[in-house]
Amino acid sequence: xxxxxxxxxxxxxxxxxxxxxxxxxxxxxxxxxxxxxxxxxxxxxxxxxxxxxxxxxxxxxxxxxxxxxxxxxxxxxxxxxxxxxxxxxxxxxxxxxxxxxxxxxxxxxxxxxxxxxxxxxxxxxxxxxxxxxxxxxxx
Numbered sequence: 001x002x003x004x005x006x007x008x009x010x011x012x013x014x015x016x017x018x019x020x021x022x023x024x025x026x027x028x029x030x031x032x033x034x035x036x037x038x039x040x041x042x043x044x045x046x047x048x049x050x051x052x053x054x055x056x057x058x059x060x061x062x063x064x065x066x067x068x069x070x071x072x073x074x075x076x077x078x079x080x081x082x083x084x085x086x087x088x089x090x091x092x093x094x095x096x097x098x099x100x101x102x103x104x105x106x107x108x109x110x111x112x113x114x115x116x117x118x119x120x121x122x123x124x125x126x127x128x129x130x131x132x133x134x135x136x137x138x139x
Contacts, residue, residue, distance in 0.1 A: 038089070
């Protein structure tokens with residue numbers, strides 16, 4: 001739950017900063033885009049690892065910055081070679097994001113379904129229990 005609050009706060013702060021931030025020049029937009037995609041991939045991977053109960057903060061931070069730096073370096077190399085190498089990184093990162101998002105979605109859908117089924121079983125159990133008559137008895 002705390003992760004979703006952190007994500008919500010990050011989105012709100014990002015929107016506020018984005019409104020007041022200067023426009024990024026076109027020459028740097030490719031670098032920024034690939035860095036954002038790699039960072040989002042790491043965030044979805046972190047949420048997935050929390051769900052799988054094997055989250056490690058050191059791995060998350062090194063993956064966050066390592067993936068962003070590697071993808072930016074690939075973009076620089078691609079520009080020097082006049083080849084769009086960054087497209088390969090985008091395909092990989094976006095594919096992993098959709099995979100992680102699918103796992104996260106299925107986890108919460110299963111959790112919601114189990115909760116719904118549990119409530120349904122409790123209602124059935126309550127309905128099957130005999131109701132005690134509270135008729136006044138003559139003593």
